[in-house]
Amino acid sequence: MSTGNVADMVTELREQIESGALQADEKLPSTRVLMETYGLSNNAVYRAVGLLKAQGYAYGMQGKGVFVRGRRALIAGSRRIKGITHPGEHIEWRYSRRTEAPDWVAEHLGAGECVERARTVRRDDVIYEASRSWVRLDVVTVVPELDEPAPCTPTWQAVYTERSANEVRSISSAAYARIATDDDREALNLDGELHAVLFTRTVYATGDDVIGVGEAVNAPGQPLDLEA
CATH class of the missing domain: 1.10.10.10 (Winged helix-like DNA-binding domain superfamily/Winged helix DNA-binding domain)
Structure with missing residues (x-):
C-alpha cells in the first residue's frame, strides 16, 4: 500500500x-x-x-x-485524555493561571486570554513527563476547576466531555527530539549535562472546534534512536 x-x-x-x-x-x-x-x-x-x-x-x-x-x-490518545495512568504513576499539579496566549497557542485558540495549566507525572521518585495545556476561557464555564489551584480529575478534557456531552479528542500531534532547555531541566529535575528529550504538541477539539492545546516534554529514558 x-x-x-x-x-x-x-x-x-x-x-x-x-x-x-x-x-x-x-x-x-x-x-x-x-x-x-x-x-x-x-x-x-x-x-x-x-x-x-x-x-x-x-x-x-x-x-x-x-x-x-x-x-x-500503552497510554495514549483517548486513554490519556480519560486520565488513565499506569500503576506507580502520580500526577502532580504545578499551577493554573490566566495568561495571554503565546503566539503558537493563539494560532489555534485565537489571541487573548486563556487558562494555562501545568503538571508533572512521576513514576516512583522519577519525573518522566512535564506538560502544559492552554484552554479557551469559555471552557471554564463548563469546567470551573480549571481556575482552581488543584488538579482537575481525571483531566479537564474528560470532565468537559462528561458535563457537555461533547467529546474532546486529539486532532493532531507533532513530536520531535531536542536538547533539553533550562526549563526542561528544571521541570524534569535533570542535572546540568546535555540530555535529549522528546517534545510533543497536541491540539484538542470537540467537533471541529479547537478548545485547547498542549505540549509535553518527556525525560530521557532509553536512548532516542532517530535514525531507526
Whole structure:
C-alpha cells in the first residue's frame, strides 16, 4: 500500500499493535521498508515513528532499531485524555493561571486570554513527563476547576466531555527530539549535562472546534534512536 500520508502510517501501525498483529518487543520494519510501504520520504517516516514513540506505542534501542511497546504499557490518545495512568504513576499539579496566549497557542485558540495549566507525572521518585495545556476561557464555564489551584480529575478534557456531552479528542500531534532547555531541566529535575528529550504538541477539539492545546516534554529514558 502506498498512501504518502504520515497519519495513515501512524494509524495503521497503531491498529496493528493494538490488535496484536505486531507483538510486544517485535521490531518495526526498517525505514526503507516503511518508505516503500507508505510512499513516504525518510524524514516523514522518522516523524511518524516519533509520533508512535510519543504516544507510547514504540520505543527505540540505540543501534538496534525501534520496537513495539507492550500493549499493557500503552497510554495514549483517548486513554490519556480519560486520565488513565499506569500503576506507580502520580500526577502532580504545578499551577493554573490566566495568561495571554503565546503566539503558537493563539494560532489555534485565537489571541487573548486563556487558562494555562501545568503538571508533572512521576513514576516512583522519577519525573518522566512535564506538560502544559492552554484552554479557551469559555471552557471554564463548563469546567470551573480549571481556575482552581488543584488538579482537575481525571483531566479537564474528560470532565468537559462528561458535563457537555461533547467529546474532546486529539486532532493532531507533532513530536520531535531536542536538547533539553533550562526549563526542561528544571521541570524534569535533570542535572546540568546535555540530555535529549522528546517534545510533543497536541491540539484538542470537540467537533471541529479547537478548545485547547498542549505540549509535553518527556525525560530521557532509553536512548532516542532517530535514525531507526
